[in-house]
Amino acid sequence: xxxxxxxxxxxxxxxxxxxxxxxxxxxxxxxxxxxxxxxxxxxxxxxxxxxxxxxxxxxxxxxxxxxxxxxxxxxxxxxxxxxxxxxxxxxxxxxxxxxxxxxxxxxxxxxxxxxxxxxxxxxxxxxxxxxxxxxxxxxxxxxxxxxxxxxxxxxxxxxxxxxxxxxxxxxxxxxxxxxxxxxxxxxxxxxxxxxxxxxxxxxxxxxxxxxxxxxxxx
Numbered sequence: 001x002x003x004x005x006x007x008x009x010x011x012x013x014x015x016x017x018x019x020x021x022x023x024x025x026x027x028x029x030x031x032x033x034x035x036x037x038x039x040x041x042x043x044x045x046x047x048x049x050x051x052x053x054x055x056x057x058x059x060x061x062x063x064x065x066x067x068x069x070x071x072x073x074x075x076x077x078x079x080x081x082x083x084x085x086x087x088x089x090x091x092x093x094x095x096x097x098x099x100x101x102x103x104x105x106x107x108x109x110x111x112x113x114x115x116x117x118x119x120x121x122x123x124x125x126x127x128x129x130x131x132x133x134x135x136x137x138x139x140x141x142x143x144x145x146x147x148x149x150x151x152x153x154x155x156x157x158x159x160x161x162x163x164x165x166x167x168x169x170x171x172x173x174x175x176x177x178x179x180x181x182x183x184x185x186x187x188x189x190x191x192x193x194x195x196x197x198x199x200x201x202x203x204x205x206x207x208x209x210x211x212x213x214x215x216x217x218x
Contacts, residue, residue, distance in 0.1 A: 001025055002067040006044075007052045007083055009036040012098055012119050013072030018043045028061065053082040055089060063087070068094035077104055084111055145207050148177070151217055153199040162201075163191035165216050174205025174213070 002025050006017040009031035017029045017040060027044040030052050031037050041047040050057050052073070063069060069087055073080040077100065087095050088111065096115040099105040108116050140148045157165070166176065179186040179193065180200040186193075203210065 003065065004028075005030065005061075005063050005066045005069045006072060007031075007069065008072035008080075008098070009033075009040055009047070010072065010075075013070065014040050016070050016072065021045065028063070028066070030061070053079050053086065055086040058086055058090065064090045064092060066092070068096065071095065071097040073098070075100065077101075080104065081107060081111070084108065084113065088112065142204070146205065147207055147210055148202065148204045149210055151201045151203060151214075153195045153197060153201070154217065155197045157195055157217065158197045160195050161191070162189055162193040162195055165195070166213065173209040174203055177202045177204055 004017075004020050004025055005028045006013050006020070007030045009017065009029050013029070013031070014036070017027050021027045021044045028046040028048065029037065029040055029044050030048050030050050032049065032051050034049050037047045037049045048061060050061065052058060052071075058064075069092055071080060071083050071087070073083060080097065080100075084095060084097060095113055096117060097108050097113050098117045098119060099108055105116050105118070142148065153160075162176075162179070166174070176189060177187075178201075179189050180202070181196060203213070205213075
């Protein structure tokens, strides 16, 4: 169990804080708006009405003892930057910040923030991907070029051989990690395995290879 602080308890910040709490971590949530704090008070370890642009306030709340801090102040650019400066001055190393714009992103980069989050942009990308590749249930980026995707086998592919869907793709550019069939998980998939409707394949590979393979699952 780790300890996290989430500063800014709007929609995004509250979601992060409550999910961390659901994962059994200690979470302190901070916001200057009373209503935002009250809305989440019974879901996390501590919820505090405070001004995160005041370094003394942050020190009194022992934010420096947290494993990581999420700054989710999206609308007030000045408040976000002042808060980040306070956290950096306190020696906090792991800081994740929500950015509202590219200029906000650029300033945060210059301040040495490695993890900058664009929730609306990221969600837009996910929606577009889901429309373009409806068979892909979930995906996770490993870097700019490699992804892990979770693909569901459609009804019309029932009876197809596992190997026939993946043939002619270089094994160095992709790897099938597992086949899930109901509650049963198969890690060593033999080439002649016959696929069934609603089987799920979890595949890791280069984005270009995954795009080519995706057309076979339509």
